[in-house]
Amino acid sequence: MKREPLIIAATSDIAGKVRGKSFPASQLEKRLERGVGWTPTNVQITCFDSIADSPYGALGDLVMIPDLTTYTELDFQDGQPIERFVLGNIHETNGSTWECCTRSILRAAIERLESVANISLFGAFEHEFHLVSNESALGNAYTTSGFRAQREFAEVLVTAINQAGLRPDTFMKEYGIDQYEITIGPVLGFAIADHATILRELVRICAERLRLHSSFTPLRDPMDVGNGVHIHMSLCDKEGNAITYDSKNKYGLSQTAGQFIAGILKYLDSIVALTAPSVISYSRLIPHRWSSAFNNLGFRDREAAVRICPVNSLSDIAEMDQFNFEFRATDAAASPYLALAAIVHAGTQGIEEELDFPVVTEEDLSLLSESELYDRNIVRLPETLEIALERFTSNETVIGWFPHAFADVYIKHKQGEMAYLSKMTETEIYAAYASVY
Ligand code: GLU
Ligand code: MG
Numbered sequence: 001m002k003r004e005p006l007i008i009a010a011t012s013d014i015a016g017k018v019r020g021k022s023f024p025a026s027q028l029e030k031r032l033e034r035g036v037g038w039t040p041t042n043v044q045i046t047c048f049d050s051i052a053d054s055p056y057g058a059l060g061d062l063v064m065i066p067d068l069t070t071y072t073e074l075d076f077q078d079g080q081p082i083e084r085f086v087l088g089n090i091h092e093t094n095g096s097t098w099e100c101c102t103r104s105i106l107r108a109a110i111e112r113l114e115s116v117a118n119i120s121l122f123g124a125f126e127h128e129f130h131l132v133s134n135e136s137a138l139g140n141a142y143t144t145s146g147f148r149a150q151r152e153f154a155e156v157l158v159t160a161i162n163q164a165g166l167r168p169d170t171f172m173k174e175y176g177i178d179q180y181e182i183t184i185g186p187v188l189g190f191a192i193a194d195h196a197t198i199l200r201e202l203v204r205i206c207a208e209r210l211r212l213h214s215s216f217t218p219l220r221d222p223m224d225v226g227n228g229v230h231i232h233m234s235l236c237d238k239e240g241n242a243i244t245y246d247s248k249n250k251y252g253l254s255q256t257a258g259q260f261i262a263g264i265l266k267y268l269d270s271i272v273a274l275t276a277p278s279v280i281s282y283s284r285l286i287p288h289r290w291s292s293a294f295n296n297l298g299f300r301d302r303e304a305a306v307r308i309c310p311v312n313s314l315s316d317i318a319e320m321d322q323f324n325f326e327f328r329a330t331d332a333a334a335s336p337y338l339a340l341a342a343i344v345h346a347g348t349q350g351i352e353e354e355l356d357f358p359v360v361t362e363e364d365l366s367l368l369s370e371s372e373l374y375d376r377n378i379v380r381l382p383e384t385l386e387i388a389l390e391r392f393t394s395n396e397t398v399i400g401w402f403p404h405a406f407a408d409v410y411i412k413h414k415q416g417e418m419a420y421l422s423k424m425t426e427t428e429i430y431a432a433y434a435s436v437y
Contacts, residue, residue, distance in 0.1 A: 008085040009036050009066045012102055012335040014413050015047040016277070016437070020064065025084060028066075037220070038090055043100045044301060044413055047278075047333065047436045052416020055409065064088040070194050072201070076209055087194060099403035102117035102337035103193075109344040110189050117256065117351045119243065123233040123324070124169075124186040124406065125196035125336060129203060129312055130178045130220060130434075138177060146173030150180060150212075157182065157206045164202060166195050174215045176225040187326075195243055196229075196336035199225050201216065216332030217434040218281045222426070226284035228291055229341065230279075231329050232309065234324040235260060245320040247402045251299055251308055251360050252323060258357040261297055261325060262307050263350015264343055265358050266327065267293040268305055270395035271342035272381055274390035277414065279421055279430040280433050282384050285329060287366035292329040294365045294378050297358045304361065305329045305381070315335035329381065337350070345401040389414055 007028060010020030023037045040056035041153065070087035082323050092102040097104045140146030147154070148425055156169045158191045161168045167185030174181045182203065187195055202217065206212035219226045220228060234244040235257055246254035253261070264271075276285055287293045290302045298304025307326045311319040330339045382388035389411055390397060399407045 002077075003081070005082060005084060007031075007066075007071075009064050009088045009161040010085055011038075011064060011088060011090055012193075012337055013045075014043055014100070014102070014338070014410060015045065015417075016333050016335045017045075017047060017368065018197065018201055019045070019084070020088070032066055032068060035065035035088065035091070038062040038064045038096075041108045042408060044416060046413060046420060048417065048419040048420045048422045048432060050416055052414075052419075055405065055412075056142075060094055062090050063092050063093055067103075068144055068199065070192075072198055074160050074163050074202075075318075076160075076207065078209060080209065082183065084322070085201065087197060095298045099255075099405045100409055102335045105402060105406070106193055106337040106341040106344070107190060109341040109348070112401075113344050113348045113351075114334060114346050119235050119237055119256065120188050120189050121192065121233055122188050122191045122236050122242075123231060124184050125192065125199070126181065126183045126228075126230040126232065126326075127196075127199060127203070127216065127332065128174050128179060128181045128227040128229070129214055129216045130331070131180055131207060132174070132178050132215070140173060141175045142173055144173075147171075152182075153206060153210055153212060156210065157202060160202045160206055161199070164198055166198060166202075174225075176220075179227065184217060186234075188236075192211075192231075193336040198333060200336075215434050215437055217430075217437045218276070218278055218331035218333055219284045219430065220434055221430050222283055226289055227282070227331060228328060228338075229334070231327040231330060231343065232324045233327065233343075242321045242323065244325070245323040249357075253308065253325075253357070255352060255357070257325070259353075259355050260347035262355035262358045263347045263352070263353065264306055264327065265295040266350060266353075266355060266396055267346035267395070269379060269382055269388075270391045270398045271346055273385065273392040273414070274342040274410075275327075275330040275334050275339040276388070277338075277385070278331070278433055278437075279385050279418060280430060281331050281333060282382065282388070284331060285381055286383075287364070292381065294373070294380055296361045296376075296378050297325075299360050299362050301362060302328070303364070308360070333433070342368055342398075342401075345398075349397065349401075385414065385418065 005025040006022040026124040044052040044054040066086040132426040169183040292305040
């Protein structure tokens with residue numbers, strides 16, 4: 001019997017999960033027009049499969065329309081089926097945009113940046129994750145043996161990255177036990193989040209094929225190192241020229257980049273509920289974890305919320321084109337679309353408000369007194385998801401960046417997630433997140 005290949009049409013949702021429905025590959029052309037049916041309340045399925053309070057209940061219908069630019073086909077030549085998936089936008093059945101479609105939310109943010117400042121974003125997500133195997137061992141931080149323990153996975157992953165049309169950059173054994181890191185090349189605008197979503201899928205697919213367990217959980221246990229997601233960004237004009245760098249500035253940042261970053265920092269406490277959205281995300285966002293704990297811009301400082309990254313004078317890429325900054329207060333419990341939308345809106349708001357250039361820090365902020373932090377306009381980030389959600393809902397500017405219904409849906413979703421965990425011990429909570437991300 002000749003096998004009928006299936007394509008999964010999928011969305012990265014509020015839970016940061018990629019969910020979808022498959023259809024026969026022979027129907028692709030038709031499905032690009034009419035999509036596949038989808039249910040509004042699916043948006044309230046938490047990462048733990050519980051269903052949070054939904055304003056949609058059992059009512060209503062939507063369609064997910066695949067976007068062919070994200071079509072991914074992977075032939076592993078291992079005797080198992082070819083992998084085929086495509087990401088899509090969620091629409092009402094009359095074709096209009098659905099209010100909780102994460103891709104449409106990001107599209108609106110990127111368009112706002114373009115219309116307010118006539119500039120585009122260029123960037124890439126960097127991901128840390130765990131791969132659990134029998135070889136897991138102490139003493140392997142950054143080691144060649146730690147790398148070799150997963151060389152097969154690494155080579156399969158990099159091949160899949162190439163097949164998917166992304167650009168592999170580096171793969172390494174990270175610091176933590178079982179922890180690895182994968183970086184990919186930067187792309188323009190909206191595709192930054194598509195590539196991050198595809199990359200996470202590739203990691204999962206390759207791990208499944210090799211019978212390994214992968215996890216992007218923000219933190220495996222409170223004593224461990226976290227799995228960060230770091231979003232590298234630079235700005236460019238309509239002709240594609242880099243406009244992040246200005247040699248006249250001590251730290252090399254242009255005025256527009258300074259305002260964009262100032263916006264991120266001003267609104268960070270109110271958007272972190274979207275960028276670091278799990279209960280355990282806040283145990284990663286503490287001092288000395290090389291994540292970020294304050295709303296600061298750091299010069300080459302891995303504890304900064306936004307880090308000015310180094311340039312390499314030996315590279316074939318011009319220094320001003322390499323120049324970029326990195327957002328570190330995020331993790332893979334967040335949908336790349338929502339995290340990036342929040343950052344882009346905050347940055348655009350900073351340009352619109354013509355904010356002053358942020359103070360650049362080069363020191364351990366956890367050693368400063370409250371008044372020293374206050375003088376530098378620096379605040380500690382929310383220390384729990386509850387506080388982060390409160391800051392989000394009480395900031396009308398931030399709520400206003402999103403479709404009317406979104407904030408309420410988001411809060412209810414997160415309340416449902418917290419309710420699921422409410423009777424668990426700390427150990428059980430960490431294990432629950434490790435098993436679902
Ligand atoms: N694991 C750290 C984090 O949680 C990042 C370490 C690094 O700088 O690569 O963000
Ligand atoms: Mg790293």
